Amino acid sequence: MQRGFLKIFLVFLSYQLPAQIPDIDVQNGGGMVVKFADSFKTEKPTLVTFWATWCKPCLLELQAISQSYDPVNSNYTLIAVSIDEIRNRQRALGLAKSKNWNFEVLFDYNGDLQRSLQVFSVPNTLIFDQSGKIIHRSTNFVKGKEQTYFELINAL
Amino acid sequence: MPYNFTKYILLILPLATFAQSKNKLIYSGSVQIETQVYRQDKILNPYGLLQKTGLNAYLNNTFSYHKFTLGLRFEAYQPALLGFPDKLKGTGLAHRYLSWKPGKWQLTAGHFYEQFGNGAIFRTQEQRLLGMDNALDGLRIKWRSKNLDFMVISGKQRLGFEHAAGLLSGAQFGLRLFNRTEYPQKKSWKIHSAIINKNEPYLGILKQVTPNVWAFDQGVSFSNETISADINWAHKSMDASQSNGFVIHPGNAIFINTAFNFSALSASFNLKRVDNMDFRSERGETLNQALINYIPNTTKQYAYRLLTLYPYVSQVNGEMGGQSDVYYTFKDGTSLSLNLAAMNNINKTYTKDKLDYSSRSFQFGDKVFYRNLNLELEKYNSNQAKTVLAIDFLRFNKEVIIGGPQEIVDAFTFIWDQQIVLSTKNTLRFETQHLWSKQDKGNWFMLLTEWTNLKGYGAFISDELNYHTFNNGTPLHYYQFGGSYSKNSIRLNIGYGRVREGLFCVGGICRIIPAHQGLNLSVFTSFP
Numbered sequence: 001m002q003r004g005f006l007k008i009f010l011v012f013l014s015y016q017l018p019a020q021i022p023d024i025d026v027q028n029g030g031g032m033v034v035k036f037a038d039s040f041k042t043e044k045p046t047l048v049t050f051w052a053t054w055c056k057p058c059l060l061e062l063q064a065i066s067q068s069y070d071p072v073n074s075n076y077t078l079i080a081v082s083i084d085e086i087r088n089r090q091r092a093l094g095l096a097k098s099k100n101w102n103f104e105v106l107f108d109y110n111g112d113l114q115r116s117l118q119v120f121s122v123p124n125t126l127i128f129d130q131s132g133k134i135i136h137r138s139t140n141f142v143k144g145k146e147q148t149y150f151e152l153i154n155a156l
Numbered sequence: 157m158p159y160n161f162t163k164y165i166l167l168i169l170p171l172a173t174f175a176q177s178k179n180k181l182i183y184s185g186s187v188q189i190e191t192q193v194y195r196q197d198k199i200l201n202p203y204g205l206l207q208k209t210g211l212n213a214y215l216n217n218t219f220s221y222h223k224f225t226l227g228l229r230f231e232a233y234q235p236a237l238l239g240f241p242d243k244l245k246g247t248g249l250a251h252r253y254l255s256w257k258p259g260k261w262q263l264t265a266g267h268f269y270e271q272f273g274n275g276a277i278f279r280t281q282e283q284r285l286l287g288m289d290n291a292l293d294g295l296r297i298k299w300r301s302k303n304l305d306f307m308v309i310s311g312k313q314r315l316g317f318e319h320a321a322g323l324l325s326g327a328q329f330g331l332r333l334f335n336r337t338e339y340p341q342k343k344s345w346k347i348h349s350a351i352i353n354k355n356e357p358y359l360g361i362l363k364q365v366t367p368n369v370w371a372f373d374q375g376v377s378f379s380n381e382t383i384s385a386d387i388n389w390a391h392k393s394m395d396a397s398q399s400n401g402f403v404i405h406p407g408n409a410i411f412i413n414t415a416f417n418f419s420a421l422s423a424s425f426n427l428k429r430v431d432n433m434d435f436r437s438e439r440g441e442t443l444n445q446a447l448i449n450y451i452p453n454t455t456k457q458y459a460y461r462l463l464t465l466y467p468y469v470s471q472v473n474g475e476m477g478g479q480s481d482v483y484y485t486f487k488d489g490t491s492l493s494l495n496l497a498a499m500n501n502i503n504k505t506y507t508k509d510k511l512d513y514s515s516r517s518f519q520f521g522d523k524v525f526y527r528n529l530n531l532e533l534e535k536y537n538s539n540q541a542k543t544v545l546a547i548d549f550l551r552f553n554k555e556v557i558i559g560g561p562q563e564i565v566d567a568f569t570f571i572w573d574q575q576i577v578l579s580t581k582n583t584l585r586f587e588t589q590h591l592w593s594k595q596d597k598g599n600w601f602m603l604l605t606e607w608t609n610l611k612g613y614g615a616f617i618s619d620e621l622n623y624h625t626f627n628n629g630t631p632l633h634y635y636q637f638g639g640s641y642s643k644n645s646i647r648l649n650i651g652y653g654r655v656r657e658g659l660f661c662v663g664g665i666c667r668i669i670p671a672h673q674g675l676n677l678s679v680f681t682s683f684p
Contacts, residue, residue, distance in 0.1 A: 020182050022220070023257060025300075030344045030379045031386075032332065033300065054457045056573075060542070063489075085452050090384060090415035091481055094422025098485040110269050111282060115227075116218060118186035118682035120284065121647075134684060137645040142608045143577050 021132040022116040026081065027107040029093050036113055039079050039104055042130060045156045046077045047149060050114065050124040052084050053092050058123040061141035065149070066101050076153045078103040083114060083122060125149070129156050182220040186682035188284075189213045192237055197673040199632065200654060205672060210237035212244075214284070225255040227266075231317075239660070239669040240287035241445060243316025250317060251291060262298040267291040270309060271450070272328045272350035276390035276409050277371035277435065279450035280313065286660070286667045288444045289314055292324060305330040313437045313446055320446040322437035326352030343380035349373070354395075354437055354448065364396040364404045364511060371407075371435060371449070385414040390433065390449075397439035400432055400473055405512050407432035409451065420485045426454040427478035431502055431515060434472045444667065454479045455497040456530055457661075460571050461620065462589040462600050466552040467661045468526045474502040476520055479528075490535040499526040501556075524564065527551035544573035554596060558659060567593040581610040587618075598624025614640040620656060638676075645682045651675070 021037045028034050040046050047065070051058035062080060069078050082092045082105060089107055096105050108114055117126065117134075127136040127149060136152050138145065191211040196204060213232040218225060229251035236244045253266030269291055271279035282289045294311015307328045312319040333345035350373040358365045370393045377386030392407035408431050415424040430451055438446040455468040456479065477499035485491045501521030504513040532546040548569040555562045569591040576584050587604040604618035620634040638651025657671035 020220075023223075031346055031377055031384075032344060033305065054459045056459060056544075060575075063536075088457075090413060090424040090426075091483075093384070094415055094417050094424055094481070094483050097417040098420055098422045098483045098491065100419070100485070110271055110279075112269065115216070115269075115282075116184070118184055118216060118218075118645075120186065120188060120680065137682065138642070139645065139647045139680070140608075140612070140614070140640075140642040142610050143575075143583050144580050144610050148610075 021128065022113065024113045024116050026113055027089075027109050029089075029096075029105055029107075031089070034106075036081075036106065037132075039077070039106065040128065040132065041077050044075060044077050045130055045135075045153050046079060046128040047153065048079045048081060048117075048126045048128065050081045050083055050108075050119050050122050052082060052122050053088060053095055054084075055122045057141045059095075060143065061123050061125065061146070062101065063099070064141075064143065064146040066099070066103065068150075069103060071102055079106060080104070081106045081108050081113060083108055083111075083119075127152055180221065183218070184682070184684065185215070185217040186680070187213075187215050189679045190237060190676070191678070192674050192676045194238070194672050194674040197654065197671075200671040200673060205238070205670075207235055207238070210235060210240075212237055212240070212287075223257045225253075225257070227251065227253045227255075236287065238672055239667050241316070241443070241667075243318075243445065244287055246317065248317045250289070250314070260299055260301055262296075262300075264296040264298075265294075267293050267314065268296050268309075270296060270307070272307075272326065272352065273348050273373040273375045273390075274386075274388045274411060275450040275452070276388060276411070276433065277350060277373040277392065277449050278309075278324070278326055278352045279448075281450065283444075286444060288447075288667075290445075290447050293319060294324075303332050313448070315438065315441070315446050320437040320441070322354045322356035322439075322446075322448075324352060324354055324437060324448065326350065343378070345376070345378050347374075347376045349375075352448070354435075356437065356439060358439075362396065362402060364394070364402060365439070366394060366396070369393055369395040369435070382417055383415070384417075385412075387412050392433060392435055395432075395435065395439075397434065397436060399434040399436065399442055401510075403432070403511055403513065405432050407435070409433045420487075421483070423480065423482045425478065425480045428454050429476040429502065429517070430470070430472055431474050432472075455499070455526060455528060456481070456495040458530075460546070460573070460587070460589060461604075461618075462569055462571070462591045462602055463530075463546075463548055464661070465591065465600065465658060466550055466554070466557075466565060466567065467659050467666065468497070468499060468528075468552075469557050469659065469661065469666050471499070471501070471525060471556065474504065474515070474521070475499055475525060476502050477525070488536075490533070493530075493532045493534075495528065495530040497526060497528040500524055523553070523556070524551060525553045525556055540577040542575040544571070546571040546573075563595055565593055565595040567591050567595075583608045597622055612642040614642070618653075622656070645684075647678075647680045649676075649678045 024036045025033050026036045084092050123141045125138045126134050129135050193209050194205050211234045215230040217228045231250040232247040233244045251267045253264055255264040269280045280290050280292050291314045292311040296309045298307045310325040328350035330348040352371050354369045355367055358367050373390045375388035388411045390409045394404045394406055396402040410429050412427040433451055435448040436446045437448050451470040451472045453468055453470055458464055479497035482494045501523040502515050503521045504515045506513040529549040535543045550567045552565040554565050572588045574586045585606040589602040591600040601621045606616040608614040617637040621631055623631040634654040634656045636653030641648045652675045654673045659666040660669050
């Protein structure tokens with residue numbers, strides 16, 4: 001039976017079904033409820049990374065990506081979704097401001113976006129193409145991995 | 157486990173096939189399996205452990221079609237991992253909902269997670285690592301326009317694979333006076349007001365127990381480019397329950413948060429006072445079960461291992477204090493952060509029958525719960541190296557926060573975290589930590605070495621040495637080693653070693669983990 005379970009599990013994994021930007025409400029830095037999808041720009045791919053103030057690899061990843069990111073001139077949109085408790089929002093925003101991050105920080109205040117995108121750990125980074133399909137997902141960060149993201153984005 | 161879990165997967169497959177064929181039905185899902193094999197360890201568990209293995213498995217599925225979303229989550233506990241709630245037993249459909257979202261409206265039937273205001277009177281959440289899931293199973297109606305929002309909820313909370321006894325019904329109204337969403341260019345004001353009722357029948361003999369409990373929450377917040385502030389106030393009517401000793405005193409809580417964000421300097425201040433705010437949809441429940449609301453910590457959340465030895469847990473029956481957090485980034489990218497936190501009790505003067513008490517609103521109690529000073533320096537030596545140095549002073553009321561005999565623990569901790577990029581594909585990280593204390597279990601020393609590879613491989617070895625133990629005077633090693641592999645959406649972890657007893661906390665909610673030794677394996681994948 002366990003073999004059967006394994007077979008079905010593997011068959012299940014082989015399904016590559018389409019996904020799209022979920023219609024989920026999140027909070028922006030001002031505490032306003034906004035649609036997650038509204039942060040996407042249709043003409044550019046979007047890199048979405050889930051992070052938390054206490055997650056060291058997340059901060060390393062954001063530091064690495066943000067060094068070359070320009071919201072106007074970069075060929076992709078960067079969105080950082082904080083999974084911090086909503087009352088730690090000020091700590092997260094303070095960190096972003098202090099590090100001079102020039103990308104949008106959103107807050108998944110009730111975890112709906114994480115569940116919708118199957119995010120259960122951080123860092124968790126997804127790349128959406130211009131049509132809103134997920135083309136890449138990463139569940140860890142090692143220095144140098146940001147180049148992989150850039151190569152994938154440049155290929156779109 | 158495999159029989160039922162396989163059955164559920166077979167149920168999902170036709171839906172997934174339909175999703176692929178139509179190409180309009182959108183599917184996403186994930187599988188997570190956490191398993192442990194426990195080994196007998198006469199030093200850690202002289203009386204043995206009650207279970208030899210533990211397995212938690214989760215199969216999550218979301219189907220979206222136009223404005224409809226269907227969610228199904230199956231869970232298996234065969235049996236649950238050590239430290240998880242007793243009510244998590246067996247296999248079953250634990251979470252299911254259907255949501256419809258036309259325009260400004262959203263209707264949800266089934267399980268959902270939601271909160272009013274900052275959560276002080278109502279918040280449902282899933283904290284999988286803690287075995288906590290208090291989703292509301294019922295109906296939710298939401299409406300949101302540019303400046304107004306309104307929400308009505310009703311249902312019963314999840315308790316294991318069943319429901320808690322109380323029926324919850326509530327509503328929230330919100331108003332945004334300046335709806336400029338392009339943060340941080342514009343300022344905004346926001347106010348909200350919420351009410352919730354718990355109805356839980358009672359057939360016992362205690363006269364102070366009432367079936368209906370009401371709670372209210374009001375809040376106002378302001379933010380602009382450099383300053384943000386919010387105040388929340390919550391009130392709960394008489395709610396005699398096991399967790400508060402069946403007192404008739406009403407509950408209340410106030411939270412004040414402010415933050416200043418300048419170019420390189422940011423500072424935040426959080427204050428709170430909480431009195432009798434344990435609120436559950438089943439009055440006999442304790443620990444993390446059937447919680448209706450959420451009172452978060454206003455202390456710093458730590459990831460370094462020795463700093464998690466003594467975590468603060470919100471004392472919902474009475475606490476007062478706060479924290480300040482200052483963060484500064486130098487021009488070369490070096491950052492310095494300082495956190496100061498202090499929590500005390502609130503003084504209570506009880507009536508003769510011990511059923512009620514009085515307390516002064518703005519007076520600190522005389523009992524120290526928690527004091528913490530943490531200073532952390534993070535420096536990027538080059539693109540190839542990063543150093544983190546931290547010192548931490550702590551005073552911790554172990555009796556109140558963890559339980560056991562009366563004891564105040566004073567501790568000083570030093571941390572050195574060094575990361576070195578060996579090549580374009582390999583990174584090494586070393587952690588050296590030491591905690592000095594004359595109380596509780598004495599001193600701790602920890603070494604960790606971690607290797608990570610750009611292809612997704614990783615390995616680590618660590619040892620926590622408790623070298624001043626009062627029970628037998630001999631050093632005790634908590635060694636661990638393991639590996640991981642991560643590729644796209646697949647992640648595998650395997651490890652072996654000893655785990656010390658203590659509180660494992662996420663966002664101020666904790667579960668108690670007994671000391672154990674064994675092998676752990678976890679698999680996670682999501683699709684697509």
